[in-house]
Every structure is written in C-alpha cells, then in structure tokens.
Amino acid sequence: MNAVLSNALFNLGTLATVCVALVMAPSPLLNSPSVPFGVRVPPDKANAPEVAAQRRRYRTLLLAATAVVAVLALVASATLDGPAVGAIGGSLLLTVVAIALWSRAHRAVTDAKQQGGWYEQTRQGAVTDTSLRTDPVRFPWPWAIPAFAVVAVTALVGALVYPDLPVQMTLPQKSAAGTVYREYPTTFWTAFALVLAQILVTASMAGTVAGILRARADLDVSRPRTSAARYRRYLTSMSRSVLGMAALLNLMLFGLSGMMWSDNRSQVLMAFVVGVPVLAVLGITAHLVLRVGPGGSRLPADIDEPASGLVPRDDDRFWHAAGMVYVNTDDLAIMVPRRVGFGWTVNLGNLRFLVVTAILVAAGIGVAVAVGV
Template identity: 60%
Template structure:
C-alpha cells in the first residue's frame, strides 16, 4: 500500500470524524440549552417541537452529505494521486453544515416571532459583582510546567547549537505527505521553535487572564448556584488551558530535538506530534463534559452532599443560601448577534469577551471600541513589521 493511499485513508477517517463533530453540533451538550441554532428562546421552549424538528432536519441532511463527500474525496484523490483533495473536501463539508445551520437558525427565528414566545415571560439579567472585586485568580502554579519546558528546550538548544551543521531539515506537510525542507542554520532558525514556545505560552497566559475577566452569562432563574458554577468553571478551564499549553510545548521540544539531530524518522515524528496532541484532547474532554459556562457542573454543598452551594460573603449569597426561584428568563438579545448567532456586536456592552452562543468558549464583542482600537494597533504593527522585513530582504 503506497504512501498516497495511506494518506487518503487517513484523510477519509478525518472527514468522518469531522462529520461526526458537525452532526453533534446542535446538541445541548455543546451549546447553551436555551440557544438552539444560535436563537435565544425561553427555557421552556428549548425542546419545543419546532426545535426538535430543525435538529432532525439538520442531521438527516448532514449525514448523507458526509458520506458522499468522504467517498468522493477518496475516489477523486486516488484518481488524481493527491491527498490535497482531503482538505478541499473538509472545506466543502463545513460549508454544507454552515448552510444547514443557517437554514435552521432562520426557521427558528421565524417560529419564535410567529409564536410570540417571549410575550408572557418575565425577562431579566443578573451579574456577580464579586467577579470584579474578588475575581478568580490566575493559577500561576499551573504555568510552571510550560515555563520549565521552554527553559529545558532553550538550554538544550544552547548546548547543541555550536555543533549544528550548516543546513537543518524541517518537517512540513505537503500534497504528498510529510517532506523535509532544508533551511540554513542560524540563531533564528535553530531557536525558531523555542520562540514559538515562548509565544504560545504568552498567548495562553494572556487568554486565560482575559477569560477570567470575561462577562459571565449567569442563569437568572438560579443566580447563586450558577454564579458558583461559573467560578468553578473558570478555575477548571484556566488549569486545563495551561496544561494544554505545557503539552504543546513538549511537542515543540520534540520537534526541536528532531530538527537539531537531523532525524527524519516517520515513526518518531508521529510519536512527537501524536502523543502530546492525544493528551491535549484528553485534557479537553472534562471541559466539554462541564457544558457551556459550566452549566453541568455539580458542586458539593458544605456538608459534603451533592448540590449547589452559595458564594460566601463575596458572592451573591451566604454559604448554603438557596436560590430565590426568581421566575425570570434570560433577555431576548438576538438583535446583537449576527451570522446565525456567531458574531456579537453591541456597542453598549463594556465587555470585550462574551460567552459564545454557538459552541463552547468565548468570542469577542466587535462593537467594543477598546477591542477595535487594540485590533487596529496590532494590525498596524504587523503590517509595519511585514513592510520592514520585505524591504530589508530586498535590499
């Protein structure tokens, strides 16, 4: 069995895995329960017949599309003797899923409007001010493994650098699988992956710091327990992200070792890349199980029994304080969300990061002036650095 055929079979497996992920996308396990297909609905309408019908339709159309695209990619790739078809097929499958999602989003928006789903409910909002006065702290101890791996890589590089050959081999993906590109040995190329480690670590720490300050979408019907859930969710998410950063730095350490030793073993490359990535996926599983915003977290009460507990003196209630049973539902804020619930624009919202309503995690508020100024500054710096680099390279 030649290399191209093996790559095609691997790409087919990836396509099927992608299709399975897209198939599960409308599940409440991966999205806020009361925001099906990016449409905000009252909690008692989250499993309405209209919602269930759109889920069935989305999946009934996506499943055969996944099989057709996968088979077509395998056949066309074999005929053209190219694995690049797999990337095109993945893009096609994502476009099909996006079109089905948009269709379901529009259908539910029309159903909500026709049925006046918010006509007889009390809307409200809640916030935990202690997230500003007593925020969840960044767990710096969990950043130590990443920093240690960076130091180890840098020290190892400093030791081997004087003995490196004039040319080094850098593994790259191509249409014909993994190839090795010869690069001139300089300080910058030899330590390029060390710089990547430093950048990765800084980005993850910055992301965690931003996430800990992001706006919390608390459940207005049970503000105290949802506030406790959110704090626990932030703490576990911060630790998981820093743990994933350490695993990715280990992968970069392995790639640096291969580059410095001129190793071109496919088996070693697979281990260096595969093991840390699989471990990172394993670390990510608990994040998915917690649900969007930690909605499925079960907190232990003060006596050790299952159930929610209060926030303490700095939160929304004392220890063991019961939820009020407010009878409120989240505000209908669809007017601030575009692109089938994927893009948030609200100039009146001071938050830069807000919880996603499609998928898990956070997204940016494109209507926030501070975010726009920061983004413009970063783009200007990047453009200026590119121009300087091109000018120096041509002179």
C-alpha cells in the same frame, strides 16, 4: 495497493472525525440549551417541536452530505495523487455545507420564535455578579509554571546545540503530497523557530486565561446565586485546563525541536512526539465538555435556591452571522460567552478590542517584514 488503501482510510477517517464534530455542534454538550442554533429562546422552549425538527434535519442532511463528500474526496485523492488532497478539500467542503445548514436552521428557529410569540408572556431579566470584579477568580500562576519551564528547557538545549548545528538545516513541510523536507540556511530564526512558537503559544494562552477571568459572565437569571457560584468553579477549571494545554503544546514543540536539531526523520518518533500531547489535549477537552459543560452547567451546585421566575432577556439583535458574531457598542466587555460552541468570543463592537487588535496586526506585519528583509 497498500498505499491506495492507506490513503483511502486516511481520507475517510479525517472526514468521519470532521463529521462527528459538526454533527455534535447543535448538541447541548457544546451549547447552552437556551440558544439552539444561536437563537435565544425561553428555557421551556429549548426542546420545542420546532427546535427538535431543525436538529433532526440538520443532522440528517449533514450525514447525507458526508457520504457524498467522502466519495468526492476519494476520487480527488486518487486522481490528483495526493493523500491529503481529499481530506483537506473534503473537510472544507463539509464545513461549508454545515454552515449553510446551520444558517437555515437558525432562520427557521428565529421564525418559529417570532411567529409563536415565545417571549410575549415571559418576564425577562438580566443578572450580574459584582464580586467577579471586587473579588475576582485569581490567575492560577502555579499552573503556568510547567509551560514556562518547558520553554526555558527548550531554549537552554537549543543554546547548547546551536554552535554545532550544520550550515544547512533540513526542515519538514506539509504539502498535498505529504511531508517533504527542504534545506534552509542555519540561522537564529530557523534554529529557534519552534522556541519562538512556544513563546507565542504560552503568551497567547496566558492572555486567553487573563481575558476569560475578566469576561462577562452569562448567569442564569432564574437562579443567580447558584449560577454565580458554579461560574466561579467553571473559571477555575477552564483557566487551569488552558494552561495545561499550553504546557502540552510546548512539550510537543520541544520534541519537534529536538528532531529538527538532530535531523531525525523517524515517522514513528514524529507520531509519538505529536500524538501523545495531542491526545492529552483532546482528553482535557473531553473532560471540559462531558464533566464541566458550557458555562459550567454540569458542575455540582452547592446552593439550594428557589427559581426567580425570570427568563434570560432576548438579545438576538446583538448576535449576527447565525449567532456566531457578537457586536454591541454599549457593552464594555471585550469577551463574552459564545453562543455557538464552547468557551468565549470577542465583542466586535468594543473600541478597545479593535484598537488593540489593529496595533497587534500592525506589529506582526512589521516583524514579518523585518525578518523577511
């Protein structure tokens, strides 16, 4: 009975978390008010009745869908005898429903914008800050030191214990029935798998920081100088936060490596090793959402600048899949501020990005084949 109650609480807790994240998706906390549901609108239309109605409809239907999915998840979990079946399946189903509701709201706002002629009486403009290239925000190398240090310590500890590891290593695996343990031959790849994961995490996070520091800025044309100054502080805050998250994730992998090398299967220790870094990462994310805001919109402005009277240009033609995918072959930028969610996305129309991605995918497949051989 306790197991049944525990599984039910796990499924309901997982679905509630997913629901909250999806319900918050259209919120100005995560998106610029001028792009509701991925549609570019003039600032004075950000809270138009048509937009507000779509927000209410999206949230109401999503909450109703969550109640239905929760019942289905509990039934699936009990029927298939797997604690994670309902949580995983329910989360995927709820995400599909949210995407469908978002797409419907996107079309409705687009129709309202076109039929109402929201851009007909506006002066559209675009602005750029050339100093972001001539005097860019520097890569915060001191903030990367903790991530590199954790990798070095993990590799050193692994090198010391490697000669004394048993012939077979017991590794945990996640399945629909929970965590299961299986034995694998002790090799360099199995013993140092999480160290390699640390290197991948650090490299990808550092690469992300380097990319966002050179990403195209989405500045406010009505107050360009104020927006440019705020964006610089935004880049500083984001780059430091990403590197801090890298250090926390590496610390988690260090703890998991220690458990693997010592064959420690304590669920309490596992919860501590994984839970503390994850909670810290969530804390950093909450700080970025609540105190920094999309594009640094919640950061203080030090410049008192009069409004220019311009509004951002209507560039919906470059955004596809309900405002989630950016394709512009004339834009040299590889990374641009995303419309849906927090942070940046890639320009799928940039040839350099496509070539580099193809090379990396080919290299990854080659390494996987070589290791498998």
